[in-house]
Amino acid sequence: MGAAWIAIVTARLSQHDDPVPWLSPKLGQARTMRWLTPEEVDLTLADPKVADPEVVEDPGVADPSMVCPVACIVISGPGGDPTMFEAYWKKMSERSAVTLAGSQSLSYNSDTKNLSWYLEPKLEQEIRRLHAIVSNVAVEEDDHYYIVVGTGSSQLIQAAFYALSQPPDAGDRPTTVVCAAPYYSAYPEITDLVRSRCFKWGGDARSFERDDEPFIELVTTPNNPDGAIREPVVNRPHQGKVVYDLAYYWPHFTPITSPANHDLMLFTISKCTGHAGSRIGWALVRDKEVAKKMIKFVDVSTIGVSKDSQLRAAKILETVSDSCSTAADIENFFVFSRNILKERWNRLRELVKVADLFTLLKYPIQYCRFAKDMADTIPAFGWIESKGEEDCAELLKKHKILGRCGTKFGVGKQFARISLVSKDEEFNLLLQRLSIIQGTDLNH
Known part of the structure; x- marks a missing residue:
């Protein structure tokens, strides 16, 4: 049976004001419905508890195949x-809402005077404002960073690799990308998906011993998956570049001990505010030429980044910054x-x-x-x-x-x-x- 034909119900163990009529009363009330992955389908079908006669015979069930007992819910x-x-x-629904007129966001361009021509000025303003409030990045005027926005930080990781790696004609071997294990599980696939001649995945940074080769080291801090605070492992700054993935360097996850002050740092709204579906990430880049190359990557691959998502992200970040004020009338x-x-x-x-x-x-x-x-x-x-x-x-x-x-x-x-x-x-x-x-x- 295909995954597209099986639904899962996450059932409340407590009562709810709006019961779903086809859900058996013994299950509590339905909270959400979503399609199962193939792996989840295998687990569910293998469970003998799925065949629950009390549920199947419930006269209020319009389609018994859609009901899933608590025992078979896959976390x-x-x-x-x-x-x-x-x-x-949900508490901030009105305050964080964005209304877009049909006449908005028609042009590819947002600010042609900006190096990042597709970056919405309001989003840049709110990114800098939030970093200044949280003190997790040194964003003062005398320590200028270019902001490169991408469709999530995943696109920006590839953009950074493109900008920092050796061009194909510079040698026979692509630049090796490494990260100390345990590393974010998507890094190998992000690196090797397009089979670039410019860069390739090299695995655990602790095992990288090629003294004569250029490299790019990813440093995720706090680390995904284990939350540890990280520093570079490969100590050869003249041969390699370092990309800092700071997706989790926010005060709800970790103490902000000092402002990050690196040449290239990546952030994403999905970890900062929870809005993963908006697909907005940003890079803070000190070197103008590196920023130009990253912008070119975004330009060629997606011709910029959705303005609608940028404007929504700007409003969300504005709401977060407002909540941090001592005079705020909303919860921090x-x-x-x-x-x-x-x-x-x-x-x-x-x-x-x-x-x-x-x-x-x-x-x-x-x-x-x-x-x-x-x-x-x-x-x-x-x-x-x-x-x-x-x-x-x-x-x-x-x-x-x-x-x-x-x-x-x-x-x-x-x-x-x-x-x-x-x-x-x-x-x-x-x-x-x-x-x-x-x-x-x-x-x-």
């Missing part, structure tokens, strides 16, 4: 869809988000420590310039390790939790990454599944 944890932030943005976005994540991490750690099955990393407490207080790192993902040699992702999969295996991140299969930025219902169900694996009781 899809590997992708990191940031739906946790929806609760905040970063404080709201951090409180949710902190509570989730506390519950996860309490659950894990009662059984000797999984381990979680511990993070140092540091002074945060934004919060003006001591704080620890609370990553968007849980990087869990199973004891012994057991495949952690496979163990989770048996209990319908889809974690991403450590081998995808360049390390062993005893590791797995699970998302902690889902909606409350999914996170609560995740903890229930983990408690079953550990043989523990959440109520004690």
